[in-house]
Amino acid sequence: MGVKRRGDPKYDEGKLSQLGTALRNARNARGLSQEALADAAGINRTHIGEVERGKRNVSFLHFCRIADALGRKPSDLLAEVSL
Amino acid sequence: MGVKRRGDPKYDEGKLSQLGTALRNARNARGLSQEALADAAGINRTHIGEVERGKRNVSFLHFCRIADALGRKPSDLLAEVSL
Numbered sequence: 001m002g003v004k005r006r007g008d009p010k011y012d013e014g015k016l017s018q019l020g021t022a023l024r025n026a027r028n029a030r031g032l033s034q035e036a037l038a039d040a041a042g043i044n045r046t047h048i049g050e051v052e053r054g055k056r057n058v059s060f061l062h063f064c065r066i067a068d069a070l071g072r073k074p075s076d077l078l079a080e081v082s083l
Numbered sequence: 084m085g086v087k088r089r090g091d092p093k094y095d096e097g098k099l100s101q102l103g104t105a106l107r108n109a110r111n112a113r114g115l116s117q118e119a120l121a122d123a124a125g126i127n128r129t130h131i132g133e134v135e136r137g138k139r140n141v142s143f144l145h146f147c148r149i150a151d152a153l154g155r156k157p158s159d160l161l162a163e164v165s166l
Contacts, residue, residue, distance in 0.1 A: 015144060058143045073161075
């Protein structure tokens with residue numbers, strides 16, 4: 001597992017893409033719209049959409065709130081995409 | 084698992100404290116100083132210290148870089164503190 005430095009776009013894009021996939025899959029499995037998830041998590045819907053598309057970094061606390069709103073453990077969401 | 088809203092200090096403090104504990108335990112298990120971890124992860128040492136003490140939120144990408152520098156999977160680090 002190589003250590004990556006700030007500003008390695010491939011590394012960043014890969015991680016954010018994996019996270020986005022995990023969150024979108026979990027939201028769809030729950031049958032929630034982005035709007036409903038955003039409302040439940042107290043986070044802007046546009047932000048949710050960008051995170052799901054892997055286009056935006058997310059804070060750890062926002063990630064925890066999204067996981068809670070999905071009824072999932074953060075560790076389980078990450079494990080599903082091998083993170 | 085209740086859904087928490089922005090600005091719930093107890094929720095935020097609890098999550099950040101758990102994360103900090105996980106990171107500190109993993110760093111100590113690895114026998115790394117904060118300086119060595121900061122250098123390996125390409126992250127400021129002060130930031131690492133604040134995150135370990137649960138005093139500061141961390142971005143998802145920084146969390147991934149710290150986990151990589153510790154030779155650990157992000158999901159495993161979170162699972163160890165029941166996150």
